[in-house]
Amino acid sequence: MRVNGADEPLDIQPQVSLLDALREHLGLTGTKKGCDQGACGACTVLADGERINSCLALAVQYEGREITTIEGIDHPLQGAFVRHDGFQCGYCTSGQICSAVGMLAEHKDGMPSAVTEHAPAGELSPAEIRERMSGNLCRCGAYNGIVEAIQEVAR
Amino acid sequence: MTRTLPRTSEPAVGKPIDRVDGTAKTTGAARFAAEHPYPGLAHAALVHATISRGRITAIDTTEAAAIPGVVTVLTHHNAPALKPPRKVSPLDLSTMASGTSVAYLNTDEVHWDGQPVAVVVAETLTAAREAAALVKVVYAPMRSTVDFLAEEPNARPQKGNLLMSGSAKKGDAEAALATAPVRVEGRFTTPPHHHNAIEPHATTAVWDGDRLTVHDATQSIDWLRSHLALRFDVPAEGVRVIAPFVGGGFGGKAMIWPGTILTVMAARATGRPVRLLLTREGVYRTVGGRTPSTQRVALGARTDGRLTALVHTSVTYTGRVGGSPEQVTSQSKHVYDAENILVRQNLVELDLISNTSMRAPGDAMGTFALEAAIDELAYELGMDPIELRMRNEPERNPIDGRRFANRNLREAYRLGAERFGWADRTPEPGSMRDGRWLVGMGVATAFHPAWQFLANVTVRLSVDGTVLVRCGFQEMGMGGATAQAQIAADALGVPVESVRVEYGDSTLPLSPAAGGSMQTASVASSVLAACQKLRRKLAKLGPPGETPAAVLARAGVPSLEASVGSDSRLGRLTGQARFLAKLLRDQRRWMRAASGAQFCEVRVDPDTGETRVSRWTAAFDVGRVINAKTAVSQLRGGIVMGIGMALSEETLVDPRTGRIMNPGLGEYHVPVHADIPPIDVAYLDEPDPTMPLGLIGVGEVGITGVAGAIANAVHHATGRRIRDLPITLDKLL
Numbered sequence: 001m002r003v004n005g006a007d008e009p010l011d012i013q014p015q016v017s018l019l020d021a022l023r024e025h026l027g028l029t030g031t032k033k034g035c036d037q038g039a040c041g042a043c044t045v046l047a048d049g050e051r052i053n054s055c056l057a058l059a060v061q062y063e064g065r066e067i068t069t070i071e072g073i074d075h076p077l078q079g080a081f082v083r084h085d086g087f088q089c090g091y092c093t094s095g096q097i098c099s100a101v102g103m104l105a106e107h108k109d110g111m112p113s114a115v116t117e118h119a120p121a122g123e124l125s126p127a128e129i130r131e132r133m134s135g136n137l138c139r140c141g142a143y144n145g146i147v148e149a150i151q152e153v154a155r
Numbered sequence: 156m157t158r159t160l161p162r163t164s165e166p167a168v169g170k171p172i173d174r175v176d177g178t179a180k181t182t183g184a185a186r187f188a189a190e191h192p193y194p195g196l197a198h199a200a201l202v203h204a205t206i207s208r209g210r211i212t213a214i215d216t217t218e219a220a221a222i223p224g225v226v227t228v229l230t231h232h233n234a235p236a237l238k239p240p241r242k243v244s245p246l247d248l249s250t251m252a253s254g255t256s257v258a259y260l261n262t263d264e265v266h267w268d269g270q271p272v273a274v275v276v277a278e279t280l281t282a283a284r285e286a287a288a289l290v291k292v293v294y295a296p297m298r299s300t301v302d303f304l305a306e307e308p309n310a311r312p313q314k315g316n317l318l319m320s321g322s323a324k325k326g327d328a329e330a331a332l333a334t335a336p337v338r339v340e341g342r343f344t345t346p347p348h349h350h351n352a353i354e355p356h357a358t359t360a361v362w363d364g365d366r367l368t369v370h371d372a373t374q375s376i377d378w379l380r381s382h383l384a385l386r387f388d389v390p391a392e393g394v395r396v397i398a399p400f401v402g403g404g405f406g407g408k409a410m411i412w413p414g415t416i417l418t419v420m421a422a423r424a425t426g427r428p429v430r431l432l433l434t435r436e437g438v439y440r441t442v443g444g445r446t447p448s449t450q451r452v453a454l455g456a457r458t459d460g461r462l463t464a465l466v467h468t469s470v471t472y473t474g475r476v477g478g479s480p481e482q483v484t485s486q487s488k489h490v491y492d493a494e495n496i497l498v499r500q501n502l503v504e505l506d507l508i509s510n511t512s513m514r515a516p517g518d519a520m521g522t523f524a525l526e527a528a529i530d531e532l533a534y535e536l537g538m539d540p541i542e543l544r545m546r547n548e549p550e551r552n553p554i555d556g557r558r559f560a561n562r563n564l565r566e567a568y569r570l571g572a573e574r575f576g577w578a579d580r581t582p583e584p585g586s587m588r589d590g591r592w593l594v595g596m597g598v599a600t601a602f603h604p605a606w607q608f609l610a611n612v613t614v615r616l617s618v619d620g621t622v623l624v625r626c627g628f629q630e631m632g633m634g635g636a637t638a639q640a641q642i643a644a645d646a647l648g649v650p651v652e653s654v655r656v657e658y659g660d661s662t663l664p665l666s667p668a669a670g671g672s673m674q675t676a677s678v679a680s681s682v683l684a685a686c687q688k689l690r691r692k693l694a695k696l697g698p699p700g701e702t703p704a705a706v707l708a709r710a711g712v713p714s715l716e717a718s719v720g721s722d723s724r725l726g727r728l729t730g731q732a733r734f735l736a737k738l739l740r741d742q743r744r745w746m747r748a749a750s751g752a753q754f755c756e757v758r759v760d761p762d763t764g765e766t767r768v769s770r771w772t773a774a775f776d777v778g779r780v781i782n783a784k785t786a787v788s789q790l791r792g793g794i795v796m797g798i799g800m801a802l803s804e805e806t807l808v809d810p811r812t813g814r815i816m817n818p819g820l821g822e823y824h825v826p827v828h829a830d831i832p833p834i835d836v837a838y839l840d841e842p843d844p845t846m847p848l849g850l851i852g853v854g855e856v857g858i859t860g861v862a863g864a865i866a867n868a869v870h871h872a873t874g875r876r877i878r879d880l881p882i883t884l885d886k887l888l
Contacts, residue, residue, distance in 0.1 A: 016281055024198075024280055029190035030183020032402070034353040035435040039820035042353050070183035082177035085788045088632025090180030091354040091402030097181060126833070134827040137820060139353050139403050140632045141795025142788060143831040 001062055003028065004072025014060050018052075019043045021059035022069060030070035030094045034137070041136035044095035044102070045069050051102025053135075070094035075101055080149035088140035099136045100150050107132070107154075124154045167641035167651040168848075169840070171784035175637045175656070176400070176630055185400045188370040189357035193428035196359075197226050199421045200283035201414065201431070202273035202290045203440045204265045207813035208299035208506045211263040211272060215291040219275055224282035226425050228290060229274045229417075234260035235424050237416070238386050246731055248608075248668075249381035254410040254443060255477040255509050259417055265294065266476045267508040268301075268814040269440030271413050276421045276429060299506035301813030303447050303472055310470040310501035313480040321480065323488050323554050326495035328455075331464035335455025339531040343452065343524035343878045345862075347806040348445040350513055351825055354402020355438050358418035361428040366393040371415055374404040375668035376627050380661040382411050383419055399659025401631040401669075405796070406512035408631075409670045412442045439818030443511035444806055446471040446481050448520045452528035454493075460538050460546045462493035467525060470501045477509035482517030486602045486859070487525055489746055492549035507813050512670060514796055515855035518603050519862070523801075523880065526599035526863025531876065540598055540867070541568055541577065541752075552746040560747035560845040563776040564600065568752045570837055571598075571774035575754035584874035592758035594769075595872025599863035601751035601775065605843070605851035606673040609727075609734040611664035611720030612681040614643060614689050618713050620704035622647060622654040624685075626678050628666035629659045632792075633854060634785030635675050639682050641781055642848065646686030647703055665722055665730075672749070672852025679781065680847035681719040688717035745845055749856035751775035753794070753864040759872045764884030766869060768798055772835040775856060779842040779849035786853050787836045793857020794834050799826040800858070801865035803881050 001008050001021075008026055019036070022028040022045070031054060034042030038056040045054045046068040070093075077097050080086070087093040107124055115131040129147050138146065179185040204211075216228040227233075237260070240253035257266055265272065273290045277283035300306055313321040332338060352372075359370040367389065373379045376396045384391035401408060414433050422429040433441065448471045455464035469483035484498035513519070533540035548565055551558060572578070580596045581587055587594040613625045624643050628635050636656040644651040657663060667677050693703055696710040707715060720730050741747070756770035771794060780786045803824035807816040817823050842849020862880055869887070870876050877886050 013279075013281055020280055023190070027192060028183075029186060032187075032354070033189075033432060034355065035820045037435060037819055037821060039435075040353055070181075073182075078178075078181040081181050082173050085174070085784050087180055088634070088785075088788055088792060089352070089354070089403040089630075090176070090185050090400065090632070091187065091352070093180050094183045130828040130831070134829045137353060137825060137827060139351055139405070139796070139825060140788075141792030141826070141831070143795060143826075143828050144791060144834055145788065147828065 001065065001067060003067045004069060010059065012059055014058065016059050017055050018057040018059045018062055019054040022054060028069050028071055032091055032094055034092065041099060042092050042095040044099040044136065046098055046102055049105055051099050070098060073097060073101065076153050077101065077149060080152050084145040084149040085142065086145035086149040087142050092136060092138045096136045096138065096146055099133060103132045104154060124151065126151060167644040168781050169783060172637060172641060172651060172782055174634055174785060175640060187354055187357065187400050187402050188359060188372045188398065189430055189432040191359050191370050193361055195427050197276050197278060197425060197427045197429050198280040198283045199418055199429050199431040200275045200287035201271045201417065201437055201441065202287050204268060204270040204272045206265055206294045206296045207268040207301050209265050209294050209296040211265065211292055212295045213293040214273065216273065219286040219289040222282050222286040222289065224278035225286045226276040226278065226427065228286065229260055229421060229424055230272065231260050231263050235420055237261045237420065238388050241385060245735055246728060249378040252375060252378035252382045252411045253477065254412040254511065255474065257476050259413045260420065267474065267506060268812060269508060271417055271441060274417045274421050276425050299813060301506050302810035303503065303505060305810065306503040306505065307449055307470050310503045313500040313502045322499040324497045325554055328464045328466045328495035328497035331495040332453050332455040332466060335463050336458050337456045337535055339528055339535055340453040341528055341531065341878050343450040343527065345448045345520045345523060345880045347447045347808060348513055348800060348804050349439060349806050349823060350405040350407030350444065351820065351823065352403030352405060352407055355433040355435055356408060356412060356414050356442060357432040358415045359428065359430045360419040360422040362422050365389045367419065368395045368397065369419060370397050372401050372408050373398050374401065374408040374631060374670055376629060376661050377665050378668055379411055386416060387419060387423065396661040397659060398629045401629050404631050404669065405514045406516065406670060407442055409668055410511050414441055435820060436818040439815045443478060443509045445513035446510040448483050450483060450524040452524045454528055454532050456532060456536065460536055460543045462491055462547050464495045465491055465493035466497045468499045468501065470503065472503050472505045472510060474507050474509035475504050479510065479512065481510065483521040485517050486521050488554035489552055489748060490600055490602050491547040492553050496554055507808065514793065515603055515858045518859045519800065522599065522602060522859045523862035523866065526860055527866045527878065530867040530870065539582065541572060544600060557746045560745040561776060561778060561841065561843040563839050563841050564750050566839055567750065567774040567776050571752040571754050571772055574835060574837060575772035577754060584871055589758065591761065593761055593872040595757050595759065595868040595870065597755055597864045597868030597871055599753045599860035599867060601753050601856050601860035603672060603749050603856040603859050605747045605749055606671050607680060607846065608667035608673055608677045609720065609730050610666050610677040610681040611722055612678065612685045613664050613716060613718045614682065614685040615714055615716040616647065616689060616703055616707065618704055618707040620649065620653050620702060622649055623657060624654060624682055625657045625663045626666050627658065627661055627663035628674055628678055629669060631669055633669065633675055633789060634782055635678065637785060638675055638781040639678055642679050642682050643686055646683050647689065649703060664720060665727060672854040676846065676850050676852050679850055683847050685717045685719045689715060692717055747843065747845060747851065749775065749777045749851050749853065751856060753860040755864045755868050757865060757868040757872055759869060759887065764887035766802055766882060766884065768865065769832055771832060774837040776839045776841060777853045777856060778846060778851035780838055780840050781850060789853045790836050790857040791834045793855060794861055795826050795831055797858040797861020798830060801862040801880060801882055805881050
């Protein structure tokens with residue numbers, strides 16, 4: 001598997017999730033486990049640039065794919081999250097940031113959402129960001145700051 | 156005498172300074188309890204009981220033990236001994252720490268559905284989980300009582316405790332109610348709730364002889380240290396708890412639950428470092444949540460709106476093996492100037508896991524019922540609900556005439572109403588529309604008492620100009636380290652960037668637990684006192700220099716330190732006794748609380764009943780604000796959790812079996828991005844005159860009144876008064 005630009009040889013059982021492979025086998029603990037059921041988004045990583053819930057992915061399926069975790073992200077969103085206070089405890093933050101990176105690319109590629117039925121163009125509205133980020137839960141309730149941070153970077 | 160130091164920078168207190176742990180959290184570098192590598196680390200998984208009460212008659216671990224990689228399977232047949240928890244003592248608050256009284260894996264008794272009955276330890280997480288599913292347990296079930304509503308008629312009056320009384324009265328409220336010219340009365344219910352911090356409870360435990368190191372997701376570093384020493388019968392001095400970062404708590408990580416104890420036990424039994432990260436289901440099964448409640452609120456008023464009677468009673472549960480009586484009606488003693496008041500809290504005991512504190516225990520639920528009833532009364536009187544509240548705004552604490560330490564609710568309402576645009580509201584239910592949406596506006600009072608507890612702090616100034624503040628609190632999202640750095644910077648007259656705060660370790664000076672909205676305020680007053688001490692020491696070294704460090708340099712002193720409190724056994728005991736005396740004295744003198752005004756706008760779909768919160772404004776009186784950014788975030792976070800409580804959150808307990816039926820984030824619905832509009836938070840920044848620095852807590856007041864404001868807005872939109880949370884669409888059809 002390629003993780004954050006480096007080849008990572010892995011010898012694991014087929015039932016090991018990508019999330020457990022990252023956290024337990026590669027020591028990349030920046031990716032968080034919140035539910036292990038695909039319901040919270042804390043484990044979001046990028047697979048060839050697309051956001052996925054790594055808890056619902058088997059590591060063996062990603063052989064040869066390019067995985068990017070928070071440790072491999074260097075993006076203006078990170079500073080924007082700090083300035084806009086887009087987190088409190090920080091446990092959902094890695095997932096929010098990875099998800100936002102993937103989401104910005106989806107929007108750029110013209111992917112529709114429930115808010116905008118047809119391929120949207122131009123600026124991301126707050127409603128659009130909220131809809132597209134709803135798979136990432138934040139129990140501290142830092143949603144306003146997260147949306148502001150994404151909006152600033154999207155501009 | 157302390158001389159005034161020349162100021163080398165702008166004051167830091169009050170500024171919206173970025174969090175000091177911001178980079179660690181946005182790069183994935185911040186490590187949480189389950190993220191510390193140890194050589195030879197083994198993984199634990201729990202097996203949960205599937206009956207609510209009874210005994211284990213047989214437990215077969217053969218198949219589980221045969222899974223490759225399994226190190227051991229612990230059951231009550233082979234687990235190491237565990238000492239029982241101690242009786243609660245006000246001189247040692249750690250005695251309050253035990254989540255339940257059960258002797259985990261030291262008994263064949265089962266006390267709730269979900270109680271851990273076995274622990275698998277394995278080389279890998281995969282093996283541990285697989286083996287846990289293969290442990291076979293046979294039970295002899297006993298009759299159990301698990302249906303809260305069926306048990307309600309058997310509720311008994313709740314006794315008070317040191318901090319809060321169980322019931323209170325002024326005059327004869329029932330008699331006044333009977334003769335009141337205008338009356339409203341209602342029965343309100345709230346369901347059980349779960350904290351659902353995104354980080355599940357997690358522990359990494361490492362023994363070295365009788366010495367123990369534990370990384371734990373805990374809100375109470377010091378309690379955990381004392382409690383583990385007690386349960387495992389080792390000296391507390393040898394127990395070290397490390398918890399700089401905790402992934403949310405909201406009360407759920409205040410007590411010590413079986414997962415932590417069993418990880419430490421597994422490490423002891425195997426001689427290996429052991430890690431347990433609870434599954435999401437495991438959190439529901441082994442950590443208490445917020446009790447459900449039924450409440451009666453009855454209000455009597457004269458035609459001018461003055462309250463003659465306020466009756467607020469409640470029923471909640473505690474587990475037969477633990478839990479705390481919930482102070483549901485507490486705010487009704489403080490918020491409205493009724494001539495006659497009666498509050499009474501009642502309890503039932505159930506064979507469920509202990510209930511526990513959840514953000515604004517008592518007040519989050521009580522303000523829903525009280526504030527909805529006040530709104531009903533306003534309609535009955537044909538009066539604006541804010542006007543009704545202002546006509547009943549007390550000069551002194553209504554129940555006992557004590558002075559308020561701070562009370563600026565009138566100003567909060569004025570500010571909130573202006574920012575929200577309350578004047579645009581037409582009072583008639585159903586009178587406001589936006590296209591197909593029915594629009595409603597609601598308002599409610601937020602209220603939460605403020606406390607201060609014992610905190611020890613050390614502050615060191617070095618000749619290079621840096622300042623080190625040391626205190627064993629944890630960073631759970633409150634922004635504690637940032638706020639304490641701001642306070643120390645101003646107190647010493649140095650730039651905030653030169654202050655470093657060391658926290659999250661039981662080897663540091665004692666911090667109180669994060670709970671009751673009091674950690675930051677408690678630590679802050681000790682940081683301030685330590686800095687003042689340091690300045691007195693500095694003054695003795697010589698005349699003031701350009702900077703405090705310059706004074707050290709001239710005197711040839713490399714560093715200077717000052718401490719508040721002592722961490723010796725005796726020091727802690729006397730500190731706690733002194734603090735308790737002050738607490739009781741303060742409680743007799745003043746009523747100190749945070750308060751605020753919550754304004755919301757909802758949109759309800761007339762055909763489907765779908766309810767969306769479209770606007771929110773809140774204006775709070777929370778004393779002085781140390782960090783304009785993090786304080787507002789915390790208040791906003793409380794409102795977000797309140798929106799969930801109002802519209803979607805509900806733990807479903809099977810009334811036949813006592814089993815939680817929706818133990819996951821897919822079935823228990825916390826608010827998501829799409830549910831939350833921009834939340835406008837304002838604060839008065841009026842220092843509380845009775846607190847050092849004028850600061851009181853902001854952690855909990857944000858959630859209070861939220862469900863009430865939403866229920867009132869839904870009524871305004873639809874004419875439907877929903878008294879049972881959550882306000883789901885089926886109740887509006």
